[in-house]
Amino acid sequence: MTGLTGMTGVTSISVVGTGTGAPLEPAALRLLDAATLVVGGRRHLDAAAQLCTRVEQVEQVVLGPLAPALETIAKHLAAAASGDCGHSGDPGDSGDSEERARVVVLASGDPGFFGIVRALAERFGADALDVRPGVSSVATAFARAGLPWDDAVVVSAHGRELRTAVNVCRAHPKTAILTGPGAGPAELGAELVHRAANRTLVVASSLGDPEHERIERVTPAQAAERDWGPAVSVVLCLDEARTLSPVRTVAGPRPTPGRWALDEDEFGHRDSMITKFEVRALALARLGPRLGDFVWDVGAGSGSVAVECARFGAAVVAVEKTGDGIERIRANAAAHGVDVRTVHGSAPTVLSHLADPDAVFIGGGGAELPSIVKVCARRARRTVVVALAALDRVPAVRGALAEAGFLCDGVLLQSSRLAPLPGDVTRLAATNPVFVLWGDRPTTPLQEGAVE
Incomplete structure (x- = not known):
């Protein structure tokens, strides 16, 4: 690879991905043979020393906390630039000190994929x-x-909250989770066992080790019962009925929907008991559902809001008190090819068994609406959106949101749709007015838009 100009005038740091146990290539061994500083995990350094004796003759940094390692690299390069390399070069080396500064960083797998390249480049x-x-x-x-x-x-999930990985597993049929202490197969299984029990976990341990590599397929319940130890490399979470998608043009999760606020006739519903698309459009804009989020749709009715949030990649639970409503929600989710978990029962009682949401939509509740809003506002991490028709309940809803520390706002939506009349003419047909109120939890600039 041709060297690019860096802080010392030449390519200063070589980052070698060791893959999953394959021997180092000759080019990597040549880099190690010319190194003046070698950085890596203890196992990487030991393995490299067996292949290249020079590794033991130069300065080494064992990777642990990243900041001290970066500081050592910076000092090494600065010393080379000033002519005080602080290392022993080859006796016959007549190049200047900058040319003799060679840092080699050994890393697992592909170091540009959730690896050390980001920190080094920054x-x-x-x-x-x-x-x-x-x-x-x-x-x-x-x-x-x-x-x-x-x-x-x-x-x-390495050094991060497990909840984001859990939400992605619930919403997406094929997920790979990079594990870490406290966020391994057992913890993942325990979170999924009551929320996505139909998933299969493929636990890959000691990848690349011909003697110890293991690939095990287990249910979330089976994963939760095991002590997996530190050898787990990665966990795949699969909906086995959907592991083979059609041919893709763009890699990654399914594209965000090209349309949202879908027409009411794209959902099964009873007697027009469905959140109208004008209301859904505003609600979705305020909820901001996205991959990694967990959303409650309380008083879900037909589940139209739940389905639309799931189409954006969020994990969604729809709470509905009627049995026929639950069946309708499931049918609508299946028709749109998304996962929506249903909970049959009355809010706020059944909400106590659910994990804390990022965002909540409340589309029903009757006389219990203020108490439902109070519970949802206490537990929502980001946003609560409420749609209601009764003017008398607006003050109580606003009060519940404000009491929970939310910044509140709202509008009254009054829309008229084009409707045909005899004689090939058109009139405006008014829909029922709906109040849409929302509360946002205050955030700092660094938190805005952040996904864990």
């Missing part, structure tokens, strides 16, 4: 890096499972 600039990728653990795991992965969503 600190030293992308043009200071010579990246030699290996095969990522995700690609290897899908290969072992015999599945394509251009339609997979990849989520890192």
